Amino acid sequence: MQIWLNDKAHHVESAVDLSSLVEELTLPSESVAIAIDGQVVPRSQWPQTPLTDGLKLTVFQAIAGG
Structure with missing residues (x-):
């Protein structure tokens, strides 16, 4: 299956839900x-x-800093 991840095509191997x-x-x-x-x-x-x-x-990743 193909999804769009952060505006780029990405082939999903075995994941069926967001957790996987x-x-x-x-x-x-x-x-x-x-x-x-x-x-x-x-x-x-x-x-x-x-x-x-x-x-x-x-997908957003938390960034620590100050």
């Missing part, structure tokens, strides 16, 4: 936020949010 996508991409789940069509999906809903072909996701 975070694992597949080896992202640190505690420091990322994911939006679908501009709407942030709460982390608690990642396992229930299915991936579909052509889905447009934006």
Whole structure:
């Protein structure tokens, strides 16, 4: 399946929901936020949010600094 990840086409191997996508991409789940069509999906809903072909996701990573 192909999704759009931060405006770039990305082929998904085995992920079926947002939680498994975070694992597949080896992202640190505690420091990322994911939006679908501009709407942030709460982390608690990642396992229930299915991936579909052509889905447009934006991944934001927390940056610490001062």
